[in-house]
Amino acid sequence: MKKQTVGQSMDRVDGRLKVTGGARYFADHQPEGMLYAALVCSPVSSGRITAIDATKALRAPGVADVVSHLNAPPVPGYKVENPNPKQGLKIFHDDRIYSNGQPVAIVVANTLERAVYAASLVKVTYAQEVHQTDMAHSMDQAFQNKNMKDYLRGEADAWKKAPVSVEAEYNIPIEVHNPMELAGIIAHWETPDKLTLYAKTQGVKSVQQSLKTLFQLPESQITVHSQFVGGAFGMALRIWPMEIATILAAKKIRKPVKLVITRKDMFTLVGYRPAAKQRIGIGATAEGKLTGITHEAVANTSPYEDFTEAIVNMSRMMYACPNVNTHYQLVPLNLSTPVWMRGPGEATGAFALESAIDELAHKLHMDPLQLRLVNHADIDPERNLPYSSKYLKEAYEMGAAKIGWQQRSQTPGKLEENGWLVGYGMSSGVFGAGRGRATASATLKADGSLVVRSAAADIGPGTATAMVQIAADATGIDVKKIKFLLGESEYPEAPRQGGSSTVSTVGSAVNDVCRNLQQKLGELATANIPAFKDLKAENIQHEDGQLVAGNTRLDYAALLQQQQLPELVVTTTSQAGDERKQYAMYSFSVHFAKVQVHPATGVVRIKHIVSVADSGTVVNSKTARSQMIGGVVGGIGMALTEEALIDHRFGRYVNNNYADYHVPVNADTPPTDVLFINKKDPVINPMGAKGMGEIALIGFAAAVSNAVFNATGKRVRDLPITPDKLI
Amino acid sequence: MNQFSYVRPASQQAAIDAITRDSSARFIAGGTNLLDLMKNGVLAPEKLVDINRLPLKNITLNNNILHIGALTLNSEVAAHPLVKTHHPLLSQVLLAGASQQLRNMATTGGNMMQRTRCSYFYDITMPCNKRTPGSGCSAIGGINRMHAIFGASDQCIAVHPSDMCIALVALDATVLVAGPKGNRRIPFGEFHRLPGNTPDKDNNLGKGELITGIEIPHSPFTQNVYYLKVRDRASYAFALVSVAAALDISNNTIRGARLAMGGVAHKPWRLHEAEKTLIGKSPTADNFRIAATVATQSARTYQHNAFKVPMAQNSIVTALQKAAAV
The missing domain is CATH 3.30.390.50 (CO dehydrogenase flavoprotein, C-terminal domain)
Known part of the structure; x- marks a missing residue:
């Protein structure tokens, strides 16, 4: 029998297309007659537009129109009854300015250069009002909405009575996704009620659904194409006002319009990881048994939407601790709305919790790895359920061995290499292993090739490759004869690519549709082929793309040819069942870092990283490793370099470009070992694969910060750890 | 970005003439900074005078004096055996700057002419005395983590961003300049200015003057x-x-x-x-x-x-x- 392909290190099925320029990203499309757009954005952070003078812009060469709230076509969905007072930014609906950088007009011209130039000629006047972008000065505005319930297990603030305790505050600044590919959209109204879009999105169906409501169109009238996405990290999980602006401009001008926003606008138009101030109180017995954890967080949102995420949730379920209480609030600021950014809230929370664990271990004179083992949760302490699978202890052990944890000194500041202080740190990460609902279709052709379709996305992890592997194992058909197609709204429904659940959700649908395809083939064989007529379809063996009955082997292709069928199409919807009520399902990660800190300049160099993932079956060891390394690079940015700076007097970002907003470069990225537990989860889905995208990042920053403490004795609780904080 | 005209003179004199005739005209060589400034609306020259065809790309040693032509690329200077042998400090500083891609475009003269990276200078919606004299300094009272600790004024606290120039000032280099009134030599330490009351002026080049090269005298600093x-x-x-x-x-x-x-x-x-x-x-x-x-x-x-x-x-x-x- 053919070797299993799941678990193999297979090259990306679209790798050649990507490196040869053959992959078409949204901006590569060029519908006939397409025009180019540029945005005019507010330099004011709060107030009203009092006038827009587009006279000069309209006279500039090649300009088709300048669209703003003064002349935009109406958006029917803006008027739909909605009890929620915060209904998002209704772009071009009124004169209100909520944040700096908010688009106030869109200029459309026959070349990009002309659009950009004409945008500089639009004169907008504002009635400026007082704005607030500094969370530290807005804490009195903190609130909770109905999605943000306090959590209590046992006794509140029990850590205060513990023999040994730590209380500390941790701050993270705004971080911006900054994928390489800029955001934008091409909007094309093919008729007044038929809209075609080329989008950068993590979910074509989700875009279709949002627009269905906003423009009151049937789903069949909205087509969304998004076959390739040049990175997103969460910023393309929703439709943004600038995309609506482009759709409105295209509607008014009646021509396809393309908008690609600038790097500067990536800071203000497509979300970000919100700033968060967190306080942790944690207490333990002298032996290190946790007795109480209190985790409080305040994060920012925009004036017009409440963005909530799971910042405090890890503290509820990571460790066996009888008393836990959490509290989470939002502060509205004159900024655009945040959005999930890789690891999302859990990464923010893990920095606080996993730093506090390290602080507690230091106070207890205990190895932080030992402290974590002592408090290992054998069952989910939040829901009192067994885990579907959990190999965290093995992960700790593997990681510790690989980094050389025994070389760590319990006392900080004791190790040195070439005049640099050396430290070791570790942390854990956890993220819910989800499984949603997805549909896939399988089309078997008479030549024996198989095409599987689902409206999934691939923002980089190699979705199509993994799906081809899953389909190959399910059908026995060779990977070279299988195609997986995604990123089209006309395909069977799949959720957005987010929350580390694509392999689990879409992969299950792919597996199931392949099984159903085999059932159909079996039925075809039992009904028509003499050698199979005494068998039941479900009892027929399938091997290597063949039906097997005793000594008779029949190629799928031959069966279709014999029956004169050009193709056989099966569609299947797949979703989780009751098992999700019986088990707690989580992916776990463990990060180890060895750092050097220069005592004179405060420069931190990461020398070695080991990240271990307990994410069930690893479908493709090559793309999985890449995904984990990507998490490490993002984690280095979070720990050491990334911070979006706002001048609060103006409410305006001052480092909104790749030169000043420091994502890590190759020179910041050390040798990285990625280790996988690679043990099948017996419950979660047919492949036994749990998610990996988020755990790659969750906890990572704490491993670095804990290593810096171990090297220097200095605890940096405000990210990023730049040299000025260590000298 | 505004519309501008573009000329590519074949001689040094023609280049100087082209600049002198037009008050907003700028020389362009690698363009690694000027184009950003134009895209951001910080500068809006009506004419660009491309000097890349001028014969100013060379590195020679005469009487122990190292001469580097103004159009010699940062990457060429960093890798040149004469530089590595006689002035290894200059090679080191160049390799610490920018990225290989930028060093492959940026020239020796252009490096000296690059503007501060102060965020407020680049964002035309915020006041900046260097960009718009008299509008105020946003860095004072703003975000000034990257800013000056020496020689600043209450008009401007921006810093010069070059790495190359740090070595050149240490090595007592001389800037060679050609202009409408002929050639002159400026000691490196006197080329750039402190902000004082004229933060819009980064250096002491006169109207129409063109950097043609630098000279570095013999020094014992080779090890x-x-x-x-x-x-x-x-x-x-x-x-x-x-x-x-x-x-x-x-x-x-x-x-x-x-x-x-x-x-x-x-x-x-x-x-x-x-x-x-x-x-x-x-x-x-x-x-x-x-x-x-x-x-x-x-x-x-x-x-x-x-x-x-x-x-x-x-x-x-x-x-x-x-x-x-x-």
Whole structure:
């Protein structure tokens, strides 16, 4: 029998297309007659537009129109009854300015250069009002909405009575996704009620659904194409006002319009990881048994939407601790709305919790790895359920061995290499292993090739490759004869690519549709082929793309040819069942870092990283490793370099470009070992694969910060750890 | 970006004439900074005079004086055997700057002409005296972590961003200039300016003047040199503080010393007084520490950049130790 392909290190099925320029990203499309757009954005952070003078812009060469709230076509969905007072930014609906950088007009011209130039000629006047972008000065505005319930297990603030305790505050600044590919959209109204879009999105169906409501169109009238996405990290999980602006401009001008926003606008138009101030109180017995954890967080949102995420949730379920209480609030600021950014809230929370664990271990004179083992949760302490699978202890052990944890000194500041202080740190990460609902279709052709379709996305992890592997194992058909197609709204429904659940959700649908395809083939064989007529379809063996009955082997292709069928199409919807009520399902990660800190300049160099993932079956060891390394690079940015700076007097970002907003470069990225537990989860889905995208990042920053403490004795609780904080 | 005309003269004189006739015209060589400034609306020249065809791309050694043509690329200078042999400090500083892609475009003259990276200078919606004289300095009272600790004024606290210039000021280079009134030579230390009341003027080039090259005199600093650049990430970041250190040591005695800093002032910051404290001394940490203290006596800090004083002191000591290989 053919070797299993799941678990193999297979090259990306679209790798050649990507490196040869053959992959078409949204901006590569060029519908006939397409025009180019540029945005005019507010330099004011709060107030009203009092006038827009587009006279000069309209006279500039090649300009088709300048669209703003003064002349935009109406958006029917803006008027739909909605009890929620915060209904998002209704772009071009009124004169209100909520944040700096908010688009106030869109200029459309026959070349990009002309659009950009004409945008500089639009004169907008504002009635400026007082704005607030500094969370530290807005804490009195903190609130909770109905999605943000306090959590209590046992006794509140029990850590205060513990023999040994730590209380500390941790701050993270705004971080911006900054994928390489800029955001934008091409909007094309093919008729007044038929809209075609080329989008950068993590979910074509989700875009279709949002627009269905906003423009009151049937789903069949909205087509969304998004076959390739040049990175997103969460910023393309929703439709943004600038995309609506482009759709409105295209509607008014009646021509396809393309908008690609600038790097500067990536800071203000497509979300970000919100700033968060967190306080942790944690207490333990002298032996290190946790007795109480209190985790409080305040994060920012925009004036017009409440963005909530799971910042405090890890503290509820990571460790066996009888008393836990959490509290989470939002502060509205004159900024655009945040959005999930890789690891999302859990990464923010893990920095606080996993730093506090390290602080507690230091106070207890205990190895932080030992402290974590002592408090290992054998069952989910939040829901009192067994885990579907959990190999965290093995992960700790593997990681510790690989980094050389025994070389760590319990006392900080004791190790040195070439005049640099050396430290070791570790942390854990956890993220819910989800499984949603997805549909896939399988089309078997008479030549024996198989095409599987689902409206999934691939923002980089190699979705199509993994799906081809899953389909190959399910059908026995060779990977070279299988195609997986995604990123089209006309395909069977799949959720957005987010929350580390694509392999689990879409992969299950792919597996199931392949099984159903085999059932159909079996039925075809039992009904028509003499050698199979005494068998039941479900009892027929399938091997290597063949039906097997005793000594008779029949190629799928031959069966279709014999029956004169050009193709056989099966569609299947797949979703989780009751098992999700019986088990707690989580992916776990463990990060180890060895750092050097220069005592004179405060420069931190990461020398070695080991990240271990307990994410069930690893479908493709090559793309999985890449995904984990990507998490490490993002984690280095979070720990050491990334911070979006706002001048609060103006409410305006001052480092909104790749030169000043420091994502890590190759020179910041050390040798990285990625280790996988690679043990099948017996419950979660047919492949036994749990998610990996988020755990790659969750906890990572704490491993670095804990290593810096171990090297220097200095605890940096405000990210990023730049040299000025260590000298 | 505004519409502009573009000319590519074949001779130095034609280039100078083309600039002199048009008050907003600019020379362009690598364009690695000018194009950004134009895209951001900071500069809107009506004419660009492309000088890339002029014969100013060369590195020669005559009578022990190294001559580098203004159009020689940063990457060419960094890799050139004459530079690596006679002025290794210059090679080091160049490799610490920008990225290989930028160094492949950026020229020697253009490097000297690059503008500050102060965010407020680049964002035309916020006041900046350097961009719009009299509008105010947003960095004072704003985000000024990257800003000057030496020689600033209440008009401007921006810093000069170049790494290359730190070595050139330390090595007593001379800037060769051609202009409507003929050729002249400007000592490197007098080329760039402090902001004073005219922060819009970065340097002392006159109207229509063109940098044609630099000269570096013979120096004994071929062994004990080091450039320490402290920055927020390991590559492609401007200096928080940088130190160029060059020592001439014999018999455990410092015969000559050069020290200059980047990331701390509106111009490449030479530390003459600190250098003097080292002459005749032995290369020890204590002596280096004395030099560092003297070097930072005139420091003045702002809300976010007080860390630069201890960082500068520590960096001076570290750079000197590295240079002395002790």
